[in-house]
Amino acid sequence: MAAWDLSVTVEELGPEAPPFKVSVTSDLHIGGVILKIVEKTQIKKDWSDHALWWEQKQQWLLRPSWTLEKYEIHADARLSLTPQHKTLRLGLPNGTTLRLQACFSRPVFQTVMGICRLLNLRHPEELSLLRPVEVKKKKKDKEAEEEVVYDLTGLQISSGSAHTLSNGMPVHFADSPQTEAVYKMLSVSLPAPAPETITKMPRPTSIVDKAQVHSRWLDSSRSLLQQGVQEHDRLLLRFKYYCFHDLDPKYDAVRLTQLYEQARWAILLEDVDCTEEEMMLFAALQYHIGKVSLSEPQPMTSCPAMDDLDSALQCLEETMTAAPELHDYLKIFRPKRLTLKGYKQFWFAFNNTSISYYKSKEESLKEPIQQMNLKGCEVAPDVSVAGQKFCIRLLIPGAEGMNEVYLRCENELQYSRWMAACRLASKGKTLADSSFSSEVQNIQSFLAMQRTTPGANTAQTDDSINTHSLVSPRYHKKYKAKQLTPRILEAYQNVAQLPLTDALLRFLQIWQALPDFGVSYFVVRFKGCRKDDVLGVTNNRLIRIDLSIGDVVKTWRYNTMRQWNVNWDIQQMAIEFNGNVNIAFSCVTATCKIVHEYIGGYIFMATRTKEQAEVLNQELFFKLTGGHEAI
Template sequence: MIHVGDNSWNLRILITDLQVEKTLRVKGDLHIGGVMLKLSKTEANPKDWSDHALWWPAKNIWLTRTRSTLDQVGLHADALLHFTPMHKILRVQIPDLRYIDCRVDFSVKTFKAVVSLCKDLGIRYPEELSLCKPLSPEHLKKNYADQPKKKMLVEQNGNYQNNQYIHPAPDTNTFIATHSNSFHGSDNSLDDRPFSCAPVAQRPTPPPHNPQGGSTPISSPTGTLRHHTNGFNHTSFNDSSSSLGDFIENLAYSPRAPSPEAISKLVRPKTLVERARMNVGWLDSSLSIMEQGIREFDTLCLRFKYYSFFDLNPKYDQVRINQLYEQAKWQLLNEELDCTEEEMLMFGALQLQINIQNDQPQPDSGIDTSSLDNGGDDDIDAALSELQITLEGPKNGAKNGDITHIPELTDYLRFFKPKKFTLKAYKRYWFTYKDLHLYLYKSREESRSSAPPSVSINLRGCEVTPEVNLAQSKFHIKLEVPPEFGNGPNSEVWIRCDNEEQYAKWMAACRLAAKGRSLADSSYESEVSSIRSFLSMQKPALAPAVNINPNNIDPSEYLASRFVKKLKGKAANRMLEAHANVKDLSLIDAKLNYIKAWQSLPEYGVSLFVIKFDGHKKACLLGIANNRIMQMDIATGDHIKTWRYNTMKAWNVNWEVKHMMIQFEGENTVFSCLSCDCKVVHEFIGGYIFMSMRSKENNQTLNEEMFHKLTGGWN
């Protein structure tokens, strides 16, 4: 049949469920919804097509705006569309390294897909998590910019054509400006060049799905999963059930050892640069899973991305706490975080206690989790805390109700400022801490006179790093102090305390001062208590508290490999001695103490990236934490410079040259990211800004629009 002059043309559509190709006669003014309606009417057998949508393989985009016409989306007669289900099976590796098969919406933004997935899994505050592509050792050997880029092949009739390639969806970022507590997107338009957040491998032919393989299927977001134990690491479920109760309970407890498949795919970074390259795999939250090269039955990893954990509650968060503990455990066992020997033995002892308690009935826990909430550690909360103290007066340290009194901390400590070609010689001073400043005098008597201090240090914004060795009675505090006028590198100074009690008080004061909080802050005493508890768990006991044969313990399951090699045959005995300090903890208390100790490590919560500043030849590290950004030495990890979020005015990306620009008060910095796409860095910064806006007072619903405004921008 020949059509002359009616401006119509043939549109080819592959119905993926049936592997049948249909040809529709259409016009450019026909809308997408009309195409799907015509397509459904061509099928003789009635079928529910409500979960189907049109996918354009050549452009790598979903055509989900059903009111848009074919002319508006740029469809022509040479196009092939797929009519395919939006919900597809995705193999997800959760933090405890188990694999589950989940029915996930491939057509919505990744952030929304993660929210839905976490709801099914019983994990609150899904904004703290994201999906990332599994990494291989090759990803750690080269920076992202040097990785070979493989284009994804176009699917035609279920096959892959060698001469056609898909293009990733265009970026949606725009200029993001911040002012006070308000965040506004700019109208500045940016280059819409394509990008990819991780190297995309060539698409293989999808394998036939085997539900009895090494993963647990979730066949429906609303289906009940009736639990059958099918081996130690894997569970199978009945597809015809109606709630996720049994499955969620299962996620609150993890097997002692993951599957051999999961162990074999672990990547272990050996240097800071390799740790930075591990951030290459994060998906773009503002694009759909399908647009990022992921297809049905592919594998993605669900991980906690932002180290700002809001309202950890044992009553509601057993799954979340368990998975958070598992992620912390594997970070330490993989040596993604550095720790001392005593700390590693403490973590191994806590893990042993958790394994012991896993086999016993557990009472309700009443542990105080306030110190586990990093959401209160940001600069916005610090400003609110200062305002409260100004209005109500200090809660601690006031003399006889005198609200004008500024609490102080004084004692004799030792001080050292490194210089080139000098030995580490500490000098004794009388220290006075007052109003976020350290004042050092030669004696107590001198501090009472009108003489100026020998040394004065402003602690606000400094980096505080502990260096403790209980066996050697070594209690040192390293301070990296920003320059007085905001330019130049940080200066390094050291404080040496004489004993554990002295260290706990001064370390707590320095940590709070770095965040802009004084001794009057209500969290000071809890911070001191937390440090004391952390140290007490590291003290070895005279004898093991449980009757366990050390020969029956494999130290490699509890300790990082370098400590196993160092301790050799003593590892199990040393760990059992450390276990005496935690033998009375319940299961949930042991997990929370593990998380709390993990958060006390100096390197905790810092996501690393390899970058190069504009105009510089050498690369360096960029560390992004929940309240600050740091320039770090690429070899040692020492902090060169620190910028707090409360001094940041705007951040922006030039997509044409892949450069990121951050505006601070009185300073602009421009850099390119070598270890991953700059979009990943952009999203980390915006994500942490979003996390800081969460309120403890309001049980607010998740503001997805604000999240995308801060991390992905507007169209």
């Protein structure tokens, strides 16, 4: 049995204090080492949150029963007795910065769970932490701008449920007027930012810039201290996975508001592309949400009895409703074919997840001219309500890449039905799916909000509206404020009657309908290729994008994935799909661990059900995202 003097520093004594020398033997357990150190300090306090940190190996020693020999600790080890919970500055999606206690010893996934429990954010698995962009400030800016930080370090959660509410807020926030004010700041949308603030914020100018953002995510399997995060550092809390489970306004005031804020900034900073009509609608909804939030702050509630009734009616409707039929005359256009011809009209019929088209209705009993299977395809709107243009852009997977097809509809109703059918088919669902009618209604309501109403307050002006606070900088340059005001107010007429909760949900709904929504980009090098490509990771598929022109080259669905693994030695990721399809790539703008975690995380999100309630299968999450073995 070996014996030696172990060197241990105690954080409470300050950085200049010399380390303690503790006589130990190889069979002494970690709990015994801590006990000896505490006795030597002669400081009477609660040491229960303290643990030993091994600096050389960047490792926490969290098993008190393990011996020094089992941890392979020898005389040259430098240990530190330090608190597991430390102060962290946390930037939220709405721009607010909080100072709070976070766990530095557990995996980031569990640290985020603790933060979300404190802030009353359900489904913490959808969020994670990332490092902020390093912005070099000028001397004038440093003097003029000091970050406002709201202190929540004294906030304690009671032993009961974190969701027990008092006067519309969690009990632990109701302790003082200061914490109540912070909770209101978290659960109610903040006023629109100044145009100067939007202009100063870093904005992506290319798909490579968008890819750089995702290199800053922390590893969910390792602790903050293991990743170089120090006490008082600033991190950002963001929604990482774009699949929002069981979003209920009754319980999700903070979650809904912060999700709206993240969506709003994605629009304002042009992280997601949208049309001019959509931008005006987003601006109108922001204006309306701001007005309602200021004038009549109201709790976001829903009636449980009505929720149950709606569920029962929906189930009844599903059992009684037959699958709708969909066939009509549409126009088709293939831009990749070397032809000057435009759209040509055919008779189209939808069957399961495929579209067939014929020369005419009378020919529909014969063989089709072509049948296109839409399962796994990309579906994007190409719409201008003002210009009466209702087109559907399809990117259909083929043997030699993606085939681009445009379908043109005659009116809003026809477009709504065919667009809804295409979206469902791309996910492998048929017209018999219960969500078809609701998808049609969502598309129709979205189109209705873009519709102008001649003679209905079109000349209205409002001096209080700061239009450049509601649109992205691209429109600051394109239009003067007085040109934007009537257009925003015109769109506002279609949403002015919405309650606050409905307006927030409508904003999120339109955001989620954008073609580029929920795509996380990574620059990668596919095996056998000489140039870089972009890999887009979404909640249900992987997308290969040509870096030079931005076109989609290929799409792979998760439900066709058989296995994936990472060769950590050469940092290469390999994925096998059905049909003996194999791809392999190395990551350029991020580590393979981040991409691996994204894919495993989305597969984990797909396993969630309403019956699981608040219970999270952490073991399954770490198994899917840990990355040390093939799944």
